Amino acid sequence: MEVDYEDISNAAFMAFSTKATSDKAKQLVVEVLQLLQQSEQRTRKRKATDQASFELGVELVVSDLLSTLANKRSSWVYRSMFRNTFSGEPIGADTFNKITAQMQNNGLLETYEGGNVTNPFYDPSTGSPKFNPGKARRFRPSEALLSLAASYDINGDNFYDHFIVSLPKKPIRLRAAKGNFRSRMDRGPAMQFEETEQTRALTEQVQQPK
Numbered sequence: 001m002e003v004d005y006e007d008i009s010n011a012a013f014m015a016f017s018t019k020a021t022s023d024k025a026k027q028l029v030v031e032v033l034q035l036l037q038q039s040e041q042r043t044r045k046r047k048a049t050d051q052a053s054f055e056l057g058v059e060l061v062v063s064d065l066l067s068t069l070a071n072k073r074s075s076w077v078y079r080s081m082f083r084n085t086f087s088g089e090p091i092g093a094d095t096f097n098k099i100t101a102q103m104q105n106n107g108l109l110e111t112y113e114g115g116n117v118t119n120p121f122y123d124p125s126t127g128s129p130k131f132n133p134g135k136a137r138r139f140r141p142s143e144a145l146l147s148l149a150a151s152y153d154i155n156g157d158n159f160y161d162h163f164i165v166s167l168p169k170k171p172i173r174l175r176a177a178k179g180n181f182r183s184r185m186d187r188g189p190a191m192q193f194e195e196t197e198q199t200r201a202l203t204e205q206v207q208q209p210k
Contacts, residue, residue: 011076
């Protein structure tokens with residue numbers, strides 16, 4: 001796969017805040033869901049809660065992937081694969097990994113692994129790392145997924161007629177300090193905090209329609 005590094009660098013974050021809103025978008029998500037489930041090799045059905053999480057995950061992943069239709073800067077989206085970055089998210093790391101793996105196996109998405117890059121200034125005597133942090137994993141819709149979206153008349157010009165970007169339910173979050181340069185942790189894990197008048201005011205300010 002030929003890679004445009006500017007395209008890779010401008011990837012948008014997969015925030016899991018975009019969902020299908022039109023009938024056509026919902027039908028598209030259902031078709032992808034059915035395709036993934038038909039290709040699974042399972043001996044038993046998922047529990048009801050696991051099935052609900054899987055269905056939500058498919059909708060969120062498909063929505064984020066197709067958001068690239070309306071993004072003039074990049075055809076990719078990215079997501080850190082560190083498990084702690086899924087803390088407080090609507091879907092967990094395991095669900096996300098299963099969905100993206102199945103979509104890739106079914107030819108619905110492409111990935112760019114990212115990862116560490118060789119440090120040209122590596123010197124063990126100085127303690128410098130052999131590898132430097134690379135980019136988080138990138139994902140983009142395959143031609144097959146774009147064609148499927150087009151069959152429902154979904155494209156870059158009307159994407160926001162079919163999908164809606166929601167405000168976060170918990171816009172105020174406390175996170176631990178991010179990891180150091182070697183750890184490649186791009187943000188610290190979410191932490192519990194006591195709600196105060198100030199945090200409530202900030203939440204209302206963020207969620208206030210403009």
